[in-house]
Amino acid sequence: MNGDVELVSVTRRFGKAVAVESIDLRIPAGSYCCLLGPSGCGKTTTLRMIAGHEEVTEGDVLISGVNVTNLPPAKRGTAMMFQSYALFPHLSVLDNVAFSLRMRGMAKAARHAEARERLALVQMEQHADRRPAQLSGGQQQRVALARALVADPKVLLLDEPLSALDPFLRVSLRDELKQLQRRLGITFIHVTHSQEEALGLSDLVVVMQGGRIRQAGSAREVFDRPADAFVARFIGGHNVLPDGPRMIAVRADRCRIAKSGDGLPGQVETVEYQGSLVRVAMRTAHGPAVAMLPDIVFDSDPVSPGDSRVLLWSGGDAHTLKQDPTLTQELATQGTPQ
Numbered sequence: 001m002n003g004d005v006e007l008v009s010v011t012r013r014f015g016k017a018v019a020v021e022s023i024d025l026r027i028p029a030g031s032y033c034c035l036l037g038p039s040g041c042g043k044t045t046t047l048r049m050i051a052g053h054e055e056v057t058e059g060d061v062l063i064s065g066v067n068v069t070n071l072p073p074a075k076r077g078t079a080m081m082f083q084s085y086a087l088f089p090h091l092s093v094l095d096n097v098a099f100s101l102r103m104r105g106m107a108k109a110a111r112h113a114e115a116r117e118r119l120a121l122v123q124m125e126q127h128a129d130r131r132p133a134q135l136s137g138g139q140q141q142r143v144a145l146a147r148a149l150v151a152d153p154k155v156l157l158l159d160e161p162l163s164a165l166d167p168f169l170r171v172s173l174r175d176e177l178k179q180l181q182r183r184l185g186i187t188f189i190h191v192t193h194s195q196e197e198a199l200g201l202s203d204l205v206v207v208m209q210g211g212r213i214r215q216a217g218s219a220r221e222v223f224d225r226p227a228d229a230f231v232a233r234f235i236g237g238h239n240v241l242p243d244g245p246r247m248i249a250v251r252a253d254r255c256r257i258a259k260s261g262d263g264l265p266g267q268v269e270t271v272e273y274q275g276s277l278v279r280v281a282m283r284t285a286h287g288p289a290v291a292m293l294p295d296i297v298f299d300s301d302p303v304s305p306g307d308s309r310v311l312l313w314s315g316g317d318a319h320t321l322k323q324d325p326t327l328t329q330e331l332a333t334q335g336t337p338q
Contacts, residue, residue, distance in 0.1 A: 002064040003077070003154035003187035004029040005050060010059035012045050019045045021211040022059070027204060029064070029154075032181050032188045034198035037208035038234065043191045044159060046208070050189065051080045051157050064154060079153035083160045085144040087132040093119070094128040097147045118146040121180065138169045145177075149184075156181075158190040162197065174200055195236050199223060207231050224251075228322040239289045239311075240321070247321045253277070254317040255291040257303065263312035264289065268303050282311060 005027040012020040020042040027033045035043035048054035050061055052073035060069045068076045087096050094115050095102075101111035119125040122142040132140055141161060148156055161177075162170045178201050181188045192198055198205050199219045206216045207230075215227040226232035229240045232249040239250045241264065257268075257280060266284035278298040280291045289311050303309060 002029050004064060005033075005155055005187060005189065006062040007046070007050075008060045008062065010046070010049060010061065011057045012042075012049060012054060013057045018211055020049070023211075023213050025206060025213060025216060027187060027189060029187055030185050031203040032178065032201055033190065033204040033206060034202040035189065035191045035206050035208060036193070036195065036198040036234075038193060041208040042211040043206075043208050047080075047157050047159055047189060047191050050155070051078055052076050053080070077154040078157055079148040079151045079155075080157040081144050081148040081159065081161055083163060085132075085140050087140060087143060087147075089132055091131070092128065093124065093130050093132070093135070093143050096132065096143060097150055099147065100151055114150055115146070118150045119143075121149065121184075122146045122176075137165055138173055141165065141173060145180075153186065155187045155189060158188065160191055160193070162192070162194075170197075177201065195234070199235075207234065209234070225319055226321065232321060237292075241289065242286055243318065247323060248318040249321055250313045250318050252279075252290040253292040255289075255311055255313045256293065256297070257282075257291050257309040258312055259309065261310045261312050263310040265308065265310050268305050268307045268309055270305060271303060280309075282309065284311065 007023055007025045009022050009024060010020060011018065011022050023046065035046055037043050045054055049056050052068070052071060056069050060067050062068065063077055073080070088099065091099065094112060097118055098111040098115035101114055106114075116125055116128065119128055122145050124139065124142045124146060127135065127139060132143070135143065145161075162173055165173065174197060177188070190201060202219050204216060205219050205222045207214050207222060209230055215222055215231045222231065223235055223237070226235055226238065226249050229247055232238040232240050237252050239252055239255065241248055241250065264284050264286065266282035266289060268280060269283050270281045272279040273295070276295055278293045278295055280293060280298070280303060282289045282291070291311060
């Protein structure tokens with residue numbers, strides 16, 4: 001089963017407003033891809049164009065090498081799991097999962113057998129006779145996933161599927177999603193605004209902003225080598241700093257602080273204990289900066305708000321960013337990096 005997805009110069013306009021502008025992207029078959037970015041960046045519009053729920057103004061969408069730009073959703077080999085889950089409250093779990101098969105005219109016994117198989121995939125077969133209102137949020141999410149999978153899609157599209165769940169359940173179901181994707185071997189395309197979610201799940205992270213793709217790569221590549229100041233700041237965990245005529249990104253966990261040295265002087269603003277790490281936020285002449293220190297390192301020379309310190313890092317830990325003067329100036333006025 002092939003399931004590669006390719007977007008070729010895809011644009012979506014709403015009147016004069018451009019939601020997605022001439023993006024090119026290839027998602028390999030059998031990979032887990034996360035479209036990541038702030039609200040209004042174009043990630044959900046992109047997902048809906050792949051699904052066929054949103055019209056493509058210009059460009060083409062190809063799935064398994066076939067141009068599906070003008071095909072209806074049911075003819076694309078995709079299935080979509082919506083953020084709201086959209087379960088039918090009057091139907092049982094079993095009949096919710098079997099609903100699309102019923103619409104195709106499949107006999108009751110056959111469609112129920114198919115539905116039970118998908119429920120077993122998500123460990124929900126024991127709840128087949130319940131109604132959605134009798135389920136927890138996490139259970140409803142699993143039912144919605146089973147309903148999307150009953151169509152045997154080549155590509156599963158997920159629109160912020162974990163956003164309504166509490167943090168503990170979100171992490172648990174994130175692990176289940178990745179395991180399921182590996183077991184099925186189909187392509188997952190997952191929209192999220194959570195950096196942690198994207199880094200934890202993805203084979204391919206696509207960072208979007210303003211309707212454009214700012215960077216696409218593996219989770220490690222995007223985190224270790226952000227393309228520009230926007231990606232470095234949005235992904236989090238980086239200090240974006242001037243270094244002569246260039247801008248650099250330095251991971252906060254690669255920084256240290258000292259009373260003196262050849263680095264960036266500043267004043268400690270906040271100190272946050274985060275278990276094995278202590279987050280020390282500083283204000284410098286070049287804007288906010290953060291050092292994430294192992295607790296044992298912090299405890300050996302603790303600091304308090306108001307203390308003067310120097311932020312230090314090794315030259316090999318500095319990554320040069322693609323220059324974008326307008327964006328860099330805008331980001332310099334924003335708050336302390338996460």
